[in-house]
Amino acid sequence: MSRDSALPAGKTASSDRALWLWSQILLDSLAWVVAILLAVFLRYEMALSTAKIPGIILLCVLAIAAQVAVGSAFALYKGRYSFGSFHEAKLLVMVTISVSVILTLGLLTFGISLGIARGTGLIAFPFACLFMAAVRYLKRMYVESKAKPGEQAERTLIFGAGFVGNNIVTRMSNDPASPWLPVGLIDDDPAKKHLRIASVPVLGRMEDLPEIVQRTQATVLLVAIADIDSVRMRKISDTIAGLNVRVLVVPPLKDMLTGRQDFSFREVAIEDLIGRQPVDIHVEEIAHYVTGRRVLVTGAGGSIGSELCRQIHAFQPAELIMLDRDETGLQGTQISITGQGLLTGKDTVLADIRDADALEAIFLDRNPEVVFHAAALKHVSLLEQYPEEAWKTNVLGSLNVLRAARAARVETFVNVSTDKAANPTTVLGHSKRVAEKLTAWVAQQTGLKYVSVRFGNVLGSRGSVLPLFSEQIRKGGPVTVTDAAATRFFMTIPEACQLVIQAGAIGTGGEVLILDMGEPVKILDVAERMIAMSGRDVEIVFTGLRPGEKLHEDLIGEGESDSRPLHPKISHASIDGLDPDRMSLADWKSRQHLVSASTGALDTVPLAVAPEDDLESDGRERAS
Structure with a gap:
């Protein structure tokens, strides 16, 4: 039924188009008739004898025939150009010049017998061109007047x-x-x-x-x-x-x-108001190390991991292996890249980084050449309650990934860290600091490019402050802010992932790369702007800093260098490695009460060293 109904509509549109083209040919022909009459009147000073009428008629016929022939040859009447556009106007001038030349040549040959002056064609040209352009312009004005948005706009x-x-x-x-x-x-x-x-x-x-x-x-x-x-x-x-x-x-x-x-x-969005001008790190110029290589991303279903996969895919790796224990997150990432979420290909791998044996089997089977480690637990308050989970995922899980990468002879390894690892005072910060040290240790043992990347809060990522504030505002408040003076660094997800990719190109084994994130933003300002944008009257409640939480975050820890050898906005800090044999879960658990009581730096609260290491006094930095 739809095909039958579509046919008359198509015929109607085609008929209307043909009718307009024929009417345009008629109007252009009329334009030449009027132009020739004006040219003759002007040439003979408004005096027109009846003896010249046959010659005028023949000249008009010649002009019409030439207009149709030249116009058709130049596709003026085939709808090739938008009606009334500059392209059509240029074509119209070319056609009228050609017709004028034909008329002039005709008058030079037969002008005496016709009794018409030989310059009539040249005089008629500007009038004909003006009349044709005027008709098109009037039609364009009419069409545009009908195309205005309606009253509901x-x-x-x-x-x-x-x-x-x-x-x-x-x-x-x-x-x-x-x-x-x-x-x-x-x-x-x-x-x-x-x-x-x-x-x-x-x-x-x-x-x-x-x-x-x-x-x-x-x-x-x-x-x-x-x-x-x-x-x-x-x-x-x-x-x-x-x-x-x-x-x-x-x-x-x-x-x-x-x-x-x-x-x-x-x-x-609030990102438009509190975000800063992204640092142009020209990632496309240095991401060649992933092109044509087998690349594996852990945590591929998360906010950072999924965007990382999308950016890496644009650089055409030989194979992109997306690993996560969240099957729904994996499917979302696959859909965003391929448009399909069948989860039947080898590009998605369901595995937990806590499972060392499974990881090693996957790495040895798929043999990745570049690994981006983005899998982690990251909620500060929750990890304060369950520090052992941070140990299992952020510490031992990272160690499992590092060991599997080492066994598979991975050439480039990038560990995604956080600014909370600089002078850490929370379980999250300490666990990510240990992951940085483990990465540096493997780099020292292998001599390969195993690096970490550290950045602040990522706008729009799952668990960040913006979704929390949005939900609180949606429910009518109150919006909870820890402290009126609290500040944080913010960056966009794409910018964070660009830094991660670049780290694999410019980092040296054992380094931590840190992006200069500009001036920190007050959390209170973010809350106030989001409330103002919502148009609601929502109360702000100050809850106080949580155990171990800083008023202002650091990007570079105490004792770390701020060297910027390759890019003015990217710092390279060197850290000591941590031998995994020196780590102790018992010591971690026994010292958790010190985390909430301490506001000191890294070495003040050692969480991941064996008890006997406390007695060492040889100046080696202890792991936290």
Whole structure:
């Protein structure tokens, strides 16, 4: 039934198109007739004798025939170019020049017998070209007037009159189904003060937004500046605060150009307001070490691991092996990369890093050449209650992965760590610090590139503060903040993964690579901005710092160097390795009460050394 119904519709569209093309040929022919009459009148000073009428008729016939022939030869009437576009206008000029040349040649040959001056064709050319262009322009104006968004469309201001804003305004203005009606543009460039795009004017600058919103009655502000930095985004947000205007932002320019996602606008997120300008580390220039290699990622179903897999996949490894104990997370990662979640291929491996025998069997069977270790437990409060779980996963699990990698002769190993491993005061920090030391020890034993990467809080990752605040706000509060002065470093998931990939290229065995994350952000500011964006009246409650929690995080620990030999934003710190034979679970458990009582640095609370090591006084750094 659908095929039968589609046929008449197709025929109707084809018939309408053919009708328009024939009508255009007729109008172009009429344009030449009028142009020739005007040319003759002007040439003979408005005096036209009846003796010239046959010659005029023959000249008009020749012009019409030439227009149809040349126009068809140049595909002017085949719909090759958008109607009324500059491309069609250029083609129209070429066709009319060609017809004018034909008329002139005809008059040079037969002009005396026809009684028409030989320059008539040249005089008629500008008139014919003008009339044809005018008809097309009028039709374009008519079509565009019919294509305006409907009455239900929201009145929208567009911030940014550059390339992105220009294209968006034009698209909105010519789409009757658009849910947004552009009523004005905002731009801080004085040169664009009187600019109009698709009849939409530039109304002012950022500081004029309150007055412009009131004048235009706009309910939406679209930020049409691709990859806008957070400082400018905060200024925009603060300027329209309280105006009851919804803010939308365009997707990243890279996504728009590469088609990674549908062209859609999104609500402004807290990441846009508190994020910083990402450090350009040119990962594509140094990620060649994963191209054509067998790469294994542990924790592939997590926030960091899944993005890591997506970025690695773009560099075309010979094989990407995604390992996790979370089958749902694995499926989500596989879907994001392949578009399918069948879990039937060899790219997904279900295994727990606590199982040393299973890991070694997998590594020896799949023989990876590059390993990214992102599997870990990371919730601070939960690990304070269950420190043995941190020992099993973050310490012994990491050791299992390292031993399996060593057995399989893995050439490059990158351990994903955290800023809490710098001068650690929590179970999480201590466990990740031990993982760094174990990685350094294997590097020292093998001479291979086994490195760690340390960074702060990752925006949008599972378990981070942003999802917690969002859920608290959704439930009406209160929003819980530990301390009004507490600060944290933030970075985006893609940026964190870029650093992880780069570490495998520029790191030296045993090093810890640390990204300069700029200025720390106050947690209270994050909470206040998220509440303001929600439009709700939500209370903020201060709960106090949790046991072992720092007021301000460190990126580089005491005694660690801050060398930046290859990139001005990436530090290389060397740490001592830890022989796994010196680790003791009994000592770990016996010293847990010191964790909550201590606010000292790494060596103040040794958690993972054998009791007899406490008596050593040879200056070796103890593991924590």
